[in-house]
Amino acid sequence: MHNPTSDAADYAWPTCTACGRDLWHTELGRMACLPCEEKTATRLRELPALFAQLNTTAALMRGARRPDTATTGSRVPPIPPRLEVLSLVAAGGVASRLRDIEDAWRADLHRTDPRWTVAPWRGSSTEAVPAHATFLINNTPWACDSYESIAQDIEEIRQLHAECQAALSGDRKPGRVNVGLCPIVLDDGPCATQLTASAASHRIRCGTCGTEWADMNAWRELRRAQETAAANGAAA
Ligand SMILES: [Zn+2]
Ligand SMILES: [Zn+2]
Structure with a gap:
């Protein structure tokens, strides 16, 4: 990026660790730039509603697989279960991926202030997703300013948001x-x-x-x- 013939060849202007863009003067010292912070906060604000829709869709898919009444061996023809929907609402899906990020942020905050503890129990995934999202939204300014591993979490949140949208739109992205x-x-x-x-x-x-x-x-x-x-x- 910088000119190798310049006197300042060894000096690289600080960049956003997430998108690689040169930081503005007002952003110097930050781990991630302000646009990355804004985009991440927006995605986090949208995730609870996306998850609620996925949950409803998944419930309909599961319901369609159940046998009607007691007739053994005869099943209601299922609506095709969409694997990406079921996997996002299952264990290891949206709720636990957000929890992993919250846990990592709390562990880092704890190093400088022991009053930060591990995340409290957030209940079922329906309750947990909005709670994790709220925590992450509230702490995004801190994380983008000074959390060293923020780049990977910005990417994880971007991906999670994209996976939810794709699953709901029925987009058949390979994956x-x-x-x-x-x-x-x-x-x-x-x-x-x-x-x-x-x-x-x-x-x-x-x-x-x-x-x-x-x-x-x-x-x-x-x-x-x-x-x-x-x-x-x-x-x-
Ligand atoms: Zn950036
Ligand atoms: Zn096998």
């Missing part, structure tokens, strides 16, 4: 999502490899035992086998 453990029983016990699927297709292949679930019917079989495996595991 892999976790769809549970492989239920196939091998000689030495359950395979239990984490299965992933691309949001662009429903072809799922286990990287360990090579079993494939190639279409929506197979995907429903997989889901049933996983439920059975989970029930067996709980009973054992």
